[in-house]
Amino acid sequence: MPPAIEADGLVKRFGATTALAGASLSAAEGTVLGVLGPNGAGKTTATRVLATLLAPDEGRAVVGGHDVITEPHRVRSLIGLTGQYAGVDEALTGTENLVLIARLLGQGRAAAKARAADLLGQFGLGDAAGRAARTYSGGMRRRLDLAASLVGRPRILFLDEPTTGLDPASRNELWGMVRRLTDDGVTVLLTTQYLEEADQLADDIVVIDRGAVVATGTPDDLKARAGAAVLQMRPTDAGQVAVVTRIAAELAGATPTVDQDTVSVPAGDDGLMPAVVRRLDDVGVRLAELTLRRATLDEVFLALTGRRAVDESSTDSDSTTDRELV
């Protein structure tokens, strides 16, 4: 079966900025493809090209068997899009927002209302159906936006950073909804800045940076390569940092980073922490701090690409560029 989403060598420039520099990706029908990358990496641009909102300068993309450039109308009849900035009309009620989409898609008045009520119920917005969307919380707005993208029962769904800015509870709720959709066979392309999110939802992940794909694989592949967790150790005696670094390197089989007195090392498996603790105890090193935490995107990038994803100073300007240009 051909992939539901396939992009080959996508290039998109905005003036001097290259948002996509030959990105290729592919998602099999009924799977979730996670597109992971920092702000300004080109995730939104890629989504917009695939959702027919933006024509690429080079390369081609086929969505649901139709070329996004030559057959955009057919692609649009198969897809749903939920953007980073919820595209609901805040002056309209939840019901009206969904009825609007249903009517635009050619549904009759009664069918549109029924579809709206059904979706609002599914998304826990039944009680708020008659309220203007501007009175909704961030999580409710995002759910309404997702519901709006589902009105036409899309076979392929694009979710552009659907949980950015959501609190953990709302995020978990949204994850549950995405899982239910994929259970129904919908193909999902999800962009995210969070490794955890990609890990939770995606069957396959492409990591992109500066408009190009820097790594692809299943979440397990990438975790195995990058380390899903990081073990952080700070010896009580700063003079023992070198010893800690050497032992961490030996046991983890990876190069630790040292920031002031804290040594961080990718933790590939659960056995690393007890092993490190035992060995340090044997050689008489006392730890003031010992933490096992999830790897940040930056650390994944470092592990996968050998360089940092984005430095702090450029993060803001990059995200501005992303918003303004993309």
Add this chain to the structure above:
Amino acid sequence: MTLDRTVAGPPATDLPAVPAPRSRRATPAQWASQSLTMAWRSLVQIKHNPSELLDLSIQPIMFVLLFTFVFGGAIGGSTDAYLQFSLGGLIAQNALFLTVYTATGLATDLQKGTFDRFRSLPIARSAPLSGRIMGDVVRQLWSLVVLLAVGVALGFRITTSPLAVLAAFGLLVAFTVAFSWTSVLLGVLARDPEKVQIYGFTVLFPLTFASNAFAPTQTMPDWLQAWVSINPVTRLADALRGLLVGGPVAANAVATLLWGVAFAAVFGPLAVWALRTRV
């Protein structure tokens, strides 16, 4: 189990409401239906925000009252005589001011991502714009009726026929729809709905006041008279006066429509180009 449904192909039988993947493009009938749905969307907002209706009414009422009672005697000799002269001008000015709504709404849609949502749907490309303009025409008509009603309450007398009044409505709508293209361009370029108002009124105040909408041309300096005589607001105001209280119509109406064609011809393509570039 559920996976089979999608693997088997597009919408299964339990999904009757949704048409199968559509043909290449929207038909004219679909375009009309989609535009009307968009117009509904633009107008249903008033239901939740009734104060908008007040906005649409207060400004014209205020202008009629201020101009009639503050300037009326000085400019027109008496408030009654002035109202007969100025109401056509007030209608023209108010109509142009209202086109800013189109820009504000569009800028909001672009900023909030609503426009992207519409563009991702298999609908006519122009439906979001045409629907918005249709909705704004209804706002225009509402405001026009309020203006006329207030005018009549203050002593304005329509001395022509109902047909002429209808023609006035038609001319006003035709011109403002054409003029809306400037507003579409503004909405796309402004990026921020808050700025739309500032930019809009920066252009519209001089455009509408440097006309004969509120004062006869004779006392103005020559250079200004030269502009005022060709200003579309002057021609529109004169045409409306002709249609409401009598006087020459044809030349002014033709000039107004030609201006409309010119606005649409220049700003239409510019606005479409800006929109394509922007999104």
